[in-house]
Amino acid sequence: MFSLSEMQSSASTLFSAYASFATSMMLVRSMVNEVLPSPVRSYLQSAFRYFFTPRANQLTIVIDECCGFNSNQVYEAAEIYLRTKISPSTERFKVNKTRRQKNLNIAIEKGEEVTDTFADFHLNWKFVSIEPQNPGHREKRFFELSFNKKFKEIVLNDYLPFVLAKSKEIKQNDKVVKLYTRDCLGDDDDGGGIWGSIDLEHPSTFETLAMDTKLKKAIIDDLDRFVKRRDFYKKVGKAWKRGYLLYGPPGTGKSSLIAAMANYLKFDIYDLELTSLYSDSELRRILVSTSNRSILVIEDIDCSVEMQDRLLGNEPSKPKVSKTEVSQTKLTLSGLLNFMDGLWSSCGDEKIVVFTTNYKDRIDPALLRPGRMDMHILMSYCTTQGFKLLASNYLDIHGHHRLFGEIEGLIENVKVTPAEVAEELMRSENPDVALGGVVNLLKRKQIEASNIKEGKTNAPEVQQAKRLKTDGAKKRAVRNCRKKTVRSMRY
Numbered sequence: 001m002f003s004l005s006e007m008q009s010s011a012s013t014l015f016s017a018y019a020s021f022a023t024s025m026m027l028v029r030s031m032v033n034e035v036l037p038s039p040v041r042s043y044l045q046s047a048f049r050y051f052f053t054p055r056a057n058q059l060t061i062v063i064d065e066c067c068g069f070n071s072n073q074v075y076e077a078a079e080i081y082l083r084t085k086i087s088p089s090t091e092r093f094k095v096n097k098t099r100r101q102k103n104l105n106i107a108i109e110k111g112e113e114v115t116d117t118f119a120d121f122h123l124n125w126k127f128v129s130i131e132p133q134n135p136g137h138r139e140k141r142f143f144e145l146s147f148n149k150k151f152k153e154i155v156l157n158d159y160l161p162f163v164l165a166k167s168k169e170i171k172q173n174d175k176v177v178k179l180y181t182r183d184c185l186g187d188d189d190d191g192g193g194i195w196g197s198i199d200l201e202h203p204s205t206f207e208t209l210a211m212d213t214k215l216k217k218a219i220i221d222d223l224d225r226f227v228k229r230r231d232f233y234k235k236v237g238k239a240w241k242r243g244y245l246l247y248g249p250p251g252t253g254k255s256s257l258i259a260a261m262a263n264y265l266k267f268d269i270y271d272l273e274l275t276s277l278y279s280d281s282e283l284r285r286i287l288v289s290t291s292n293r294s295i296l297v298i299e300d301i302d303c304s305v306e307m308q309d310r311l312l313g314n315e316p317s318k319p320k321v322s323k324t325e326v327s328q329t330k331l332t333l334s335g336l337l338n339f340m341d342g343l344w345s346s347c348g349d350e351k352i353v354v355f356t357t358n359y360k361d362r363i364d365p366a367l368l369r370p371g372r373m374d375m376h377i378l379m380s381y382c383t384t385q386g387f388k389l390l391a392s393n394y395l396d397i398h399g400h401h402r403l404f405g406e407i408e409g410l411i412e413n414v415k416v417t418p419a420e421v422a423e424e425l426m427r428s429e430n431p432d433v434a435l436g437g438v439v440n441l442l443k444r445k446q447i448e449a450s451n452i453k454e455g456k457t458n459a460p461e462v463q464q465a466k467r468l469k470t471d472g473a474k475k476r477a478v479r480n481c482r483k484k485t486v487r488s489m490r491y
């Protein structure tokens with residue numbers, strides 16, 4: 001044990017030793033300053049600092065919110081990824097949700113830290129936000145990612161790319177599919193002005209679609225292949241887009257298939273009414289304004305692509321217009337074809353185009369040329385398989401029902417659409433009543449078919465069939481009427 005006086009004397013000895021050390025260091029520094037030229041001096045200083053500064057084994061990466069005027073992708077990815085890392089030890093976090101969002105958004109709060117593990121080592125994320133020094137400036141926000149130095153390469157080459165990929169996946173899962181149309185201007189503004197949008201609330205999925213199982217699988221495989229093949233399209237020098245032609249009678253599920261595709265891929269739908277366009281340049285402007293990872297839909301193409309003939313004055317009451325005039329000022333078939341596989345087709349990535357028609361034979365052969373529509377899909381009448389799927393969806397019948405045998409016997413010989421079957425199945429929650437309705441429908445259809453065969457033109461069923469045949473013309477009339485109403489509302 002030291003006495004108080006001994007401690008005081010040691011302290012004073014230490015102090016005088018430090019003072020003489022500091023004085024001699026000052027002397028040395030002033031000598032060095034006088035003798036050594038400045039570049040040599042600064043080199044020596046930095047070497048001194050390098051060797052004598054104690055090095056921590058932690059490394060910190062700073063991930064700023066912006067790089068110049070652009071947003072920083074890594075920052076955005078981290079923000080999304082870290083939502084999934086909030087643990088019971090986190091003391092504060094933020095929650096928000098806009099009216100249009102389905103799920104709650106969670107984000108870490110200023111100053112909070114989150115730990116993560118990757119390949120058996122720990123990483124620490126910290127969210128930092130610095131209040132602006134001057135009014136009018138934005139707060140500076142960034143993430144600090146700290147980890148042991150020896151993992152630097154793994155973090156840069158594997159961990160951060162993993163965070164980017166994971167955030168893309170999370171974003172994709174949370175995405176609300178939108179339906180863009182030019183008829184209505186939606187109440188949000190992300191459509192770029194030309195398009196109005198609403199959330200696509202069509203519940204159709206591949207599970208609920210009654211169609212040939214093999215065809216369904218072929219479509220799903222085709223979509224999967226398409227989205228995976230960015231590099232392939234680049235390699236073969238093709239625009240990264242895919243075209244589908246859906247054809248078949250009304251009520252067989254063409255529009256439902258489009259919704260199922262959009263819900264499956266989480267691609268937005270752009271519903272384009274060709275007959276509302278006046279020129280090729282308008283078409284180009286509209287097509288350029290569609291976003292990547294989207295489905296452009298042109299329904300009832302047989303009712304739309306008569307435009308060239310129409311404009312050329314083939315209709316009796318219309319004045320004749322020269323071909324050159326048409327191509328300069330009007331929407332033409334060649335304008336559409338140009339979009340399909342001309343230079344305009346390479347605008348944007350991962351775009352799907354879907355045409356639908358009730359009458360494939362009425363479509364201009366130029367549109368069906370190989371390479372324009374990659375897949376021609378026939379949506380046809382309801383089969384036994386399709387009926388069973390509808391029965392399980394609408395009535396929760398997953399096994400057998402006493403009326404199934406009768407329905408199966410009838411359905412394979414009758415042309416009934418899934419929409420008609422669905423309508424009957426909706427009539428009652430009682431399976432006996434609903435399925436009884438389906439039996440009656442099929443019997444009526446059977447009589448109708450035999451009346452048509454026997455040429456009984458006055459039979460009500462034949463009149464009904466005739467009415468259905470004029471469906472295309474009706475659709476066109478309805479569409480034109482709708483357009484006129486929309487236009488008169490706009491101007």
Ligand SMILES: Nc1ncnc2c1ncn2[C@@H]1O[C@H](COP(=O)(O)OP(=O)(O)OP(=O)(O)O)[C@@H](O)[C@H]1O
Nearest residue numbers: 208209210249250251252253254255256418419422
């Ligand atoms: N294949 C199907 N599977 C399940 N439901 C279907 C199917 N086809 C039709 N439906 C039902 O019928 C309704 C109408 O179908 P949808 O609009 O998809 O037919 P469509 O082929 O596009 O007809 P249109 O040629 O008149 O445009 C759908 O909302 C759905 O309830």
Ligand SMILES: [Mg+2]
Nearest residue numbers: 254255256299
């Ligand atoms: Mg349809």
